[in-house]
Every structure is written in structure tokens, then in C-alpha cells.
Amino acid sequence: MKKFKHPLGQLRQDPITEKWVAIATARSKRPDLVANTERPIPAPKPRYKEDCPFCNLAKYPQEPDVLRLPDVPLHWQVHIFANKYPAFVPSKEFHSWNEGPYRALDSVGYHDLMATRYHNQDDGVADKRLIALELEALVLRYRQLQGQSAVNYIQVIKNHGKEAGASVEHSHHQIFSIPVLPGDISELLHGTERFAKKNGEKAFSIILDFERSEQKRIVFENEYFTAYCPFASRVPYETWIMPRQSNPFFETIGPDEREALAEAMQQVLGKLYTGLNDPPYNYYIHSAPCDETGFVCDKSLFGHFRWHISILPRITTWAGFELGTGIEINTVSPEDAAAFLREQKLPPQHS
Numbered sequence: 552m553k554k555f556k557h558p559l560g561q562l563r564q565d566p567i568t569e570k571w572v573a574i575a576t577a578r579s580k581r582p583d584l585v586a587n588t589e590r591p592i593p594a595p596k597p598r599y600k601e602d603c604p605f606c607n608l609a610k611y612p613q614e615p616d617v618l619r620l621p622d623v624p625l626h627w628q629v630h631i632f633a634n635k636y637p638a639f640v641p642s643k644e645f646h647s648w649n650e651g652p653y654r655a656l657d658s659v660g661y662h663d664l665m666a667t668r669y670h671n672q673d674d675g676v677a678d679k680r681l682i683a684l685e686l687e688a689l690v691l692r693y694r695q696l697q698g699q700s701a702v703n704y705i706q707v708i709k710n711h712g713k714e715a716g717a718s719v720e721h722s723h724h725q726i727f728s729i730p731v732l733p734g735d736i737s738e739l740l741h742g743t744e745r746f747a748k749k750n751g752e753k754a755f756s757i758i759l760d761f762e763r764s765e766q767k768r769i770v771f772e773n774e775y776f777t778a779y780c781p782f783a784s785r786v787p788y789e790t791w792i793m794p795r796q797s798n799p800f801f802e803t804i805g806p807d808e809r810e811a812l813a814e815a816m817q818q819v820l821g822k823l824y825t826g827l828n829d830p831p832y833n834y835y836i837h838s839a840p841c842d843e844t845g846f847v848c849d850k851s852l853f854g855h856f857r858w859h860i861s862i863l864p865r866i867t868t869w870a871g872f873e874l875g876t877g878i879e880i881n882t883v884s885p886e887d888a889a890a891f892l893r894e895q896k897l898p899p900q901h902s
């Protein structure tokens with residue numbers, strides 16, 4: 552019987568969460584995975600779509616805008632409004648209770664949408680000035696929401712493409728403002744504290760210094776940000792955009808950082824667009840909780856944390872092993888992913 556020899560993969564551990572991933576490049580030879588990364592580029596989106604709820608606002612009225620930028624009638628480019636189908640709803644009342652061994656509380660909070668004016672202004676192909684404007688709108692809304700009662704954590708996310716959970720094709724973000732501390736944020740906060748106790752230094756400082764000296768997982772850098780594929784990347788082409796200044800709070804970034812972040816996002820998302828044929832992806836901004844009362848966690852935990860953006864292309868699917876163990880099998884090494892992305896050119900941009 553013929554014996555197949557495969558190169559050894561690697562188990563890699565995230566230094567903060569201490570979770571393991573399996574880098575198994577031999578598995579990318581599987582035909583279904585190759586087909587996923589070689590899928591044809593989707594047809595370009597139109598600038599306006601008659602039957603789109605965020606294009607045709609006359610036919611599909613949305614909740615009133617809470618914020619528009621630029622704040623000039625007829626000339627706005629991005630707007631923020633409440634989701635018609637919210638997961639979290641503002642309420643003056645806020646109940647929590649126990650049911651036997653279980654704890655529950657009302658899903659109070661806010662669930663906002665931020666849409667671009669035009670249908671096709673996705674970050675991978677959008678003008679840098681528009682991305683900077685989106686970031687300014689997010690910062691402004693973040694500051695409004697963080698003072699609201701029962702808002703202890705704010706999560707900004709973007710779903711791009713059906714496979715990434717986007718039910719509306721029009722380019723948009725979602726802002727979830729919630730009363731509880733998500734498990735993943737708790738893990739990051741406690742992980743950075745544990746790391747500092749063990750190593751005497753902040754985790755993200757050591758990681759960035761190491762990545763910048765190695766260079767092999769770096770995708771892009773400018774004066775304020777470093778974009779890199781993490782050593783223990785959970786999915787192929789996972790990329791983090793990390794500020795080089797240690798700061799737990801996204802909402803405190805100033806105009807120069809916004810411009811630099813817009814450039815870094817355009818570079819990473821543009822290269823993903825070109826290299827992987829406009830793949831579906833999720834990205835999210837992880838920032839410290841905005842909990843003034845200490846309801847969800849001790850503020851001393853924020854000191855070792857640094858806000859950042861994680862971008863996860865959705866070109867593979869979780870199966871039983873991932874669900875059963877929490878160990879993702881990643882078929883593209885972060886070193887190969889970064890080298891591939893560095894080579895890619897940016898696509899033409901829409902203003």
C-alpha cells in the first residue's frame with residue numbers, strides 16, 4: 552500500500568488568550584479549500600440600487616438619523632441610525648434575575664447601523680477620505696453612547712458578504728452597545744494582565760516590537776499603525792491593525808490617527824479585495840469597556856490592554872473539531888498570508 556508523507560504542521564499558542572491554533576498548510580491542498588480561494592471575483596456593486604433599503608430611503612424609510620457626516624444637508628456621506636430590527640433596545644427599566652442556577656437580564660442597550668451614502672462604498676474599494684469620515688462618525692457616536700445608562704461595552708463590527716452574515720449588501724457597519732462584558736473581551740483583559748505579571752511588560756508592546764523586528768508577518772505600516780497577520784492566526788489571512796501607541800480606548804483617537812488608520816484599513820482591505828477576489832469578511836474593533844461604575848470589570852484591567860481592529864476573511868468554515876475544541880485549523884500560514892498580501896495592488900477606488 553502506498554504511504555503518503557505530509558509535512559509537519561505546527562500548534563501555535565496565542566500569548567494573551569493562551570488558546571491554541573493548528574497551522575496545517577498540507578490541508579490547503581484539499582480541493583474544496585482551493586476552490587474557495589480561487590472563486591471568481593463577484594460582479595462590481597452598482598452605486599445605487601432601487602430595491603436596496605439603504606439606497607432608496609424614500610421607499611424604505613429607516614429610523615431617524617442620530618448622526619450625519621459631513622453635517623451638511625444634501626452633502627452627507629455617512630449616517631448612523633437605529634436598527635429597525637434591534638438585538639438590544641433602549642429602556643429606562645433594567646431588570647436582572649436568577650432562574651435556579653441561571654442568571655439573566657433584559658437585553659437593554661442600543662443597536663445602531665452606520666451606512667455609507669452609496670451602495671458600493673465598501674472599505675476595500677472606498678476612498679481613504681470616506682474611511683476617515685466613517686471612523687470620525689464611529690468615534691462621535693461611541694462618545695455619545697458611552698455615557699448612556701446600561702451601556703458598559705460598545706462593539707463596532709462590519710460584516711461584508713453574505714457568508715460573513717451581511718443581510719443587506721449596501722456597505723454598512725453595526726454598533727452594539729450592551730450592558731455586559733463579552734467573554735472574549737474579558738479574556739483579552741485578563742490575558743494582558745496575566746501576561747504583564749508573568750513577563751513584566753505589556754503584551755502588545757512586546758508583540759509589536761517582535762513583529763517589527765521580524766517583518767515576516769507585517770502587511771503594512773505607517774507612522775501610527777502596524778498591520779500584521781498574528782502568529783497564531785485563527786483563519787487564513789487574519790490581519791490585525793494595531794496602534795503603536797499604547798491606548799486602551801479607540802474613542803480617544805485624534806484626527807491624525809484617524810487618517811493613518813483609514814490608510815491602514817484601505818491597504819489591508821484593498822489587498823484582500825485584490826488577492827482573494829473580494830472575499831466575505833468580518834472585522835471588529837476591540838476597545839476597553841466604557842463602564843464607569845465598575846459593574847462589569849475592574850478598571851485596573853484596562854492598563855495593559857490596547858485597542859485594535861481584527862479582520863477575519865470568511866473563506867473557510869468551522870467544523871466539528873473547531874466547535875468541539877476551540878482549536879481552529881488554519882490552512883494558510885500567517886507568514887505566507889502576509890507575504891501574499893504585501894504583494895497585492897490596491898483596486899480602483901470609489902469616492
Ligand SMILES: [Zn+2]
Binds near residue numbers: 604605669670
Ligand atoms: Zn444600497
